[in-house]
Every structure is written in C-alpha cells, then in structure tokens.
Amino acid sequence: xxxxxxxxxxxxxxxxxxxxxxxxxxxxxxxxxxxxxxxxxxxxxxxxxxxxxxxxxxxxxxxxxxxxxxxxxxxxxxxxxxxxxxxxxxxxxxxxxxxxxxxxxxxxxxxxxxxxxxxxxxxxxxxxxxxxxxxxxxxxxxxxxxxxxxxxxxxxxxxxxxxxxxxxxxxxxxxxxxxxxxxxxxxxxxxxxxxxxxxxxxxxxxxxxxxxxxxxxxxxxxxxxxxxxxxxxxxxxxxxxxxxxxxxxxxxxxxxxxxxxxxxxxxxxxxxxxxxxxxxxxxxxxxxxxxxxxxxxxxxxxxxxxxxxxxxxxxxxxxxxxxxxxxxxxxxxxxxxxxxxxxxxxxxxxxxxxxxxxxxxxxxxxxxxxxxxxxxxxxxxxxxxxxxxxxxxxxxxxxxxxxxxxxxxxxxxxxxxxxxxxxxxxxxxxxxxxxxxxxxxxxxxxxxxxxxxxxxxx
Numbered sequence: 123x124x125x126x127x128x129x130x131x132x133x134x135x136x137x138x139x140x141x142x143x144x145x146x147x148x149x150x151x152x153x154x155x156x157x158x159x160x161x162x163x164x165x166x167x168x169x170x171x172x173x174x175x176x177x178x179x180x181x182x183x184x185x186x187x188x189x190x191x192x193x194x195x196x197x198x199x200x201x202x203x204x205x206x207x208x209x210x211x212x213x214x215x216x217x218x219x220x221x222x223x224x225x226x227x228x229x230x231x232x233x234x235x236x237x238x239x240x241x242x243x244x245x246x247x248x249x250x251x252x253x254x255x256x257x258x259x260x261x262x263x264x265x266x267x268x269x270x271x272x273x274x275x276x277x278x279x280x281x282x283x284x285x286x287x288x289x290x291x292x293x294x295x296x297x298x299x300x301x302x303x304x305x306x307x308x309x310x311x312x313x314x315x316x317x318x319x320x321x322x323x324x325x326x327x328x329x330x331x332x333x334x335x336x337x338x339x340x341x342x343x344x345x346x347x348x349x350x351x352x353x354x355x356x357x358x359x360x361x362x363x364x365x366x367x368x369x370x371x372x373x374x375x376x377x378x379x380x381x382x383x384x385x386x387x388x389x390x391x392x393x394x395x396x397x398x399x400x401x402x403x404x405x406x407x408x409x410x411x412x413x414x415x416x417x418x419x420x421x422x423x424x425x426x427x428x429x430x431x432x433x434x435x436x437x438x439x440x441x442x443x444x445x446x447x448x449x450x451x452x453x454x455x456x457x458x459x460x461x462x463x464x465x466x467x468x469x470x471x472x473x474x475x476x477x478x479x480x481x482x483x484x485x486x487x488x489x490x491x492x493x494x495x496x497x498x499x500x501x502x503x504x505x506x507x508x509x510x511x512x513x514x515x516x517x518x519x520x521x522x523x524x525x526x527x528x529x530x531x532x533x534x535x536x537x538x539x540x541x542x543x544x545x546x547x548x549x550x551x552x553x554x555x556x557x558x559x560x561x562x563x564x565x566x567x568x569x570x571x572x573x574x575x576x577x578x579x580x
Contacts, residue, residue: 135159145209148216149178150224153188162229166205190215190225204229264323268311271304272456273449276547277441281308288436289315294388296433297411299440302490305411306371308438313367318407321366324359329375336380343396360393360404367407373433374414374425381426388432408433443485443492448543450481453489457496458508469500472508479510483517538573541566550577 135146135157145162149155155174158181163170168181178187184203190196190213197213204211209229216223268282288295289312297305306325313323331339342358360368370376376384387393388408392401410433419425443450454472462469472480485491499512510518540559548554556566569575 145229147178147182147187147227148224149187149191149227151191151222153178153191155181156224165229185227187213187225187227190227191222194222202229264310264314266307266310267314268307270307271311272453273446274452275446275448276549277446278449281438281440284438285311286315288312288438290317292317292407294407294433294435295409296435296437297409297440298437299411299413300442300486300488301413302488303440303442304489305440306369308440309367309369309371309409309411312409313369313407316367316407318366322363323367323369324363325369325371326359327371328380329372333377333380336377337383338396340380341383341393341395344398355395355397358393358395360387360406361395361402363406365405367409370408370410370433372412372414373410374412374416374419378424378426381429385426385429385432388429443488447481447539448547450492451477453492454480454496457493458500460493461497461500465500467500467503468506469503469508470506472499473510476508476510476513479513479517534573537569538575541569541573542575545570545575 135148144159145165146157146159147155147162148157155176155178158170158173160170163173166182173181178185182204186197186200194215194217196215197211200211200213202209202211211227211229213225213227215225268285271278271282271285273279285308295309295312297308299305309325310323313319326340328336338356338358340358340360342356342361345353345355370384383393387404390401391405392403394401416425416430420427420430443453454477458469458472461467480492480495487494495514495517496508498514499508502512503509541555544555544559545552548558552566552570553563556563559566
C-alpha cells in the first residue's frame, strides 16, 4: 500500500528536517501521526515514541491536520494558537496518482526563545489593536455589529446579506420595523461594514429632542445666534459626523419645518448653522429609521413625500419577533450568556415550560422586551435554571389561562403552530411543508383550511 510505503524512513526524515527551523508532523489519510520531528516534540513537550501512532487531535491542540486529507485543501500561513503561543502553520495534502495519502504540516520558528519573543510581540500588537479598536468604537457610539443580529430564519439570513451589500455603497438607507426589533444594530452594522467605518457614527433620536432645539442640535449655531448661545458657537451633529454616518432614529417624529431643512442637506450636500450667513458643505451618509407608517403620514400631510423618496433609496425591514419564533431559543441563550457574564450569576438554562411560554407570547416590545425579561429572570432566579416564578406577572397570568385549556385545544394549537413554522420554512410551498412534517399533501391542505392559515404577504 502506498500509504504505508510513504512513512518508512524516519531516520532520513530526521536528517532532513532537524536542520531546519520547522516543526514537522506527517499524518496518514486517517489523521494518525506517522512522523513528527524532534524539535516539534520539544515545542509540544511530548515524547515522540509515545505520540507516533496517535490521532493528531490527541497530540496537537487546535489542529486541522486531520481535515486536510479529507478535503484535499491546503492551509498556508494559518495563525494557530498552540500551548498558549501563536505559531504560523502550513498544512499540505500528500497526493500521488490522484490519491490522498496523508498530509504534512509545519510550524515555523528559529528557536524556542526567539519564537517566544516574537510571539509576545504579536500578542502585544493584537492587544493594543483591540484596545484602540474598542476605544474608537466606544468614542463613536458603536457597540453593535452584524453578529449581534441573532437569528437563523430565512428572513434574518436574507436581511444580513442585504446589509452587507448595502453597506458597500454610499446610498441613503431607511430602516423599517416595530420598536425594539433592532434597527440600531442594523445602522451600526452598515457603518462598520462601509468605507466610512474609520469615521464617526452619530445617532440622533428625532423624537427625544425638543422641537425648538432640534435645528441647533442637528446643524449647530454661530456665536451670538441667540440669547444663551455659547461663545464661539457650537457644531451640530451633521458636522460632527463629517465623513462618516449620521443615524436619524424615529425620523417620523421630525417636525415638518425641519423636514424641509433635512431635504436640502440631502439634495445639496450642505447645511446652514443657526445664525450663519453662509452654507457649509457636508459629506455624510444618512441612515434613517422609523416604526411609523410614513406612507399614511404622507397622505395626511404630516411627512414630506419628497423627503420620503430621498431617505428611501434602499429600504430594509426588520420582522417583529412574533414573526420569527424559531429564533427565540437562540435569543434566549444569547441573553442568558450576556446577562450572567455581566453580573457574575450562574444561570445556564431556562425550564422547558418557561421556554414554551416565552415562545407563545406575542412580544409587542420585540427583542428589547425579551432581553428585559431574561435580564430580570436571571436576577430573580435562585438556581441554575430560570423557573416560572422568574417570569413577569403579565406572562404568568397568560400561562394560567393556557393551563385551563382542554387537551384538544392544546393539541390543535401545537399542530397549527408546527404547520405555520413548516410553511414559513418552506417559503409557503404546501407540498414541501407536508413532506417536512411527514404528512400527505391532502392532509396539510385540510389543516390549512381548518386553522385558517393564510400567506403572511397576502
């Protein structure tokens, strides 16, 4: 067999490799170590005779050597953490006559002391980079990335892909969705993934600033512009965001006279500070968000149609939590880890009956409400699992009503929920949904009619 003939002359391999600055390991197609150099054994602090014949994963931590013979793909210059040190690893498949016989791996070092010095330098640079990155994000109001948009449903997966595509451009974006769905996460993610990521990200809540102060907050003012104005004037949010991104949250609450001024900024790329005689040019990307029905507000003359089309170049819609119940268990796990890490309390799970209530609840406050419930639940829990008593009273009262349902009602409710999830998962293809549930096509049609299940977009 070629696989055994390949690994017969360890003495010759020692002569070749011990004079180099590489640690060498060779595995067969099953990931079993056939050869490992003495200097690599010295680095790993293992006995060579003891590890030859062992599976490579039992000897080398964080290794991918056993995967290379399976895929046939080489890894070049991969940074690997090994015994608390960073090493540069290469992994190359050994192929003869289109047959993968195994793989050879190398790590590069001149000598152990020199490598440790280099490794300390790498760690220091990485640590300093992370420090300044975190400091920059904090100073610029950034705390979210696309990773914080938790979910695996088709809607969330597609939304993440759209965010990545939109971020690359410089076009205005309108984020739509109910309160608490995560619009700010999307806004910060777009900024971080854009070419403006090294410039400021500035958030303005248009509904929280008093109407008489909004103009000066957005555009700043000149010295002496009004009684009480600061000496030297003040720059506004738009000027502070120069080169970067301004996030206009709750734009549906912006008064109409300010809508006119914002439209000019978007059209002319310039603004006028209060009390200024000359406009100032501005280069800023605008991301707006609202949970209000702007189209209806346009009909009622409460929102300018021309401004709507300016901010609505690309529209992203975040579905409410009740429309993606499949993601709830992921969100619960995420918030459990987040809260326990912050307060140092060990609560690792949620009781099945508690999770059932959480999944059936309508969540009018969406993700924000769920996070608050889990946060309070962790604080109120005595053991490692979140119990029913840790839920808020309004959710426990709903549970008491569920407890009074008949067995028939519970079974039918569960059946309807399962069919709705399957239909959503299969893009409302009834035949595919029936197949995924293991029922006949005629059965699922009957159930859809029985439970009055309709397509969400119809």
